[in-house]
Amino acid sequence: MNDHPSAALAAFAAKLRAEDIPAAVLRRSEDLFLDWLGSTLAGKSARAVQAIERYALAMGPTLRNGDAGGAEVLISRRLTSPHFAAMVNAAASHVVEQDDVHNGSVFHPAAVVFPAALATAQATGASGREFLAAAVAGYEVGIRVGEFLGRPHYRIFHTTATAGTLAAAAATGRLLGLDAETMLHAFGSAGTQAAGLWEFLRDAADSKQLHCAHAASAGLASAWLARDGFTGARRILEGEQGMAAGMSSDADPARLTVGLGERWATAETSFKYHASCRHTHPSADALLALMREHRLGADDIAEVKARVHQGAIDVLGRVVVPATVHQAKFSMGTVLGLVAEFGYAGLDEFDRHFVAPRVAEFRDRVAMQLDAEVDAAYPQRWIGKVQVRTRDGRILDARVDQPKGDPGNTLSRAELEDKARRLAAYGDAATPAEMGTLIAGVWALERTPHIGRLLGT
Template sequence: MSLSKQLAEYVVSLKYDDIPEDVVEFTKLCILDYFSSAIAGKDMPPIQKIEEMVEVLGGNEQASLINGGKSSVANAALLNGASSHIVEQDDIHKSSIIHAATVVIPAALAVAEWKKLDGKDLITAVVAGYEVCFRIGEAVSPSHYYYWHNTATCGTFGSAAAVAKLLDLSVEQIVHALGSAGTQAAGLWEFIEDGAMSKQLHPGKAAMNGVIAAMLAEKDFTGASKILEGRRGFFEAMSYEYDASKITAGLGSEFKIMENSFKIHASCRHTHHAMDLVSDLAKQQDLDPDAVDKIEVGTYQVAINITDDEDPQTIYQGKFSLQYCTALALVKQSGSLDTFTEENLWDETVRELMQKVEVYVDDDVDAAYPEKWGANVKVHLTNGETVELSTEYPKGDPENNVSPDELYDKFMVLAKGIDESRAEEVAENIMTLEDISDLSMLFPHNMAVK
């Protein structure tokens, strides 16, 4: 049996009533966290440009847009996916290196609203989508991640699976949907060299392409039946080292969505380990940046590949600079969205400290990646003292989790651009999602101000 067929059988067999209560509650937190980032990002320039394009493309008013109004399900998935990936606070799964919410949830939301399905249907589809993309991401990581943005590539399979569940496709149709998803899977890391807006295009297109793949499959449009393991398929073409057994190990007996992590700092996740450590140290000791002689950050190779930038020139580049993020976290004792500003980018104290940050690959930490995204940090003080710090799990990982109250607070902070009563109602609707029949009521602009 092909891997696609085994995944398809899982998607078909998954029922809401079979999902444990703790998984349902956690899935609602993932959806709440998605809206945190989507609302915070909706007015950013790249998202405005995509919105302008969506308006030009037009289409039937089928699903709500995060910015207001409605468009086609494909356009809604595109815009709503892009919007949730720009402020760098969307969720992350360690082993697959995927921000699943930004691709799976907007695709599922658009189709579920269009088809007038309810909250239970949405929850079930999201669980299915996370499961599929996490497993595919795990199979090809970490080698796939060097050139390819897993959220864009592997995420496409997740969005297709979620939509397929909502459309009640057969096993055979889901196999075709996964085939069409895989042949559209794309997203190169080269955008990071320029800080290009393509990063927002990646999840938007992955969500949109998943919608397209599933909707075509509903019409019996065929796709490759062995898109993953085929000799010219996803594994062979896009990863020099893969483990196909990770697709099916424990499939149907566990819920991988429970492995999901949430981001507290508004920067690349590969910077969070050091930010956690130095910000906590600064708070505990009221540490003066002038008392720091040098900071050594030992971490895994992928973190160096993505975030080794000694001189970021934009806020966006700063979010992908381990040196800058480490210095910022120590000086400001925070990594919130409001901390990443133009003023702080050029803050003299931060800039001076950034020059004292040295990053390198720690072999032990590297060997534990991607199951553990850790760091060993040494803060050398001018008085000759050295403070050694380490972590295997940044704040927000399941092993170092955040509470539902903390995620609610995060939502309210990131949603501060909309009326507070509307934000509170969005959160309330999401946290009682199993009782919601009109999914348009998850969007702030569809609610009346109380």
């Protein structure tokens, strides 16, 4: 009865203990948590995020220190119920596009896993070690669900939103101590609420924040409801009227369970270096490498061909002239223009320069082109290839096999700390001293007996 893929995945998530997880993976989960905290704090002042916090304020309770079961909204330092803390923190964590991504699944795990796990851990007083194990459970589940749903799914659906409900349910369920059977019910409730369409991209609408908010809160709700006896479909992923049947066309159930307990997908997750859609990073790094190698400035470049996979064209293809900073993060031309001009496409570079004349001129010199090798390697590998025609008539090529932040080219803890500090400062959401305390707390998580407030007093 429990030998089908959904059940095997649920059993894995329910039974995963911290002692089963390699130390390097636990350390990586701390890295990922710090990276998520920075991303979330950076989202503090975004209009869409503040609207969701106002909604949470209107619809949810505001609790006081000492009230049972509270969880922290990081951007406002308000205590509320786990449902709404997860909702707002998730909305905040993805908006500056600096949160992590798993290449193979094209899934942003942190934005949905940590909001649900942190809210539940705070409300239940879980230990840091339990919290990390729960986060790993969420990553392993969400990544496999994303891989299972695959590329046809991602063409229309925002995988972080859809696979995200299951990832959030897995992390939450692990913290609530659900057994395998109950976890499977949580999966059923989560999967039947999985939603999120890419249509918003062409209008530069706020939906991405809603997608994360929805996935984290719906996934959290699914696990809490399951603990209370609420049942769900047993084959929500692979069943005849399940997620893949409705929202994919090449889903392979074997992908759900391959290497469970041996392959740690958590550790395959990439950190974002540039503050843009991950689909732009390989080209950006390739362009940087090319400019360094040939000592070119932006003015030396007449034309750039970014040779990409089809998924990049699907997601980025629509944005020609970006109307907002957020949309600019999905504009290949803008990203390459910033990189060419400043050597880096960070939050400040976007905010100050995304429509600067020189960047806009460069943008118009960029075109994307489907590349068979890049496309075949994707999504397991995100190869970056660019071809540049220089003003003086040379045709130059460059490639990177692992963009900065990928597992094989990852960020050091010093780089992660620096990134988190910059993000918090960008959001004006924590002082340098607070960030010092927060960072030390993350590195000490495994020895923390109870996860308490992170920022509020």
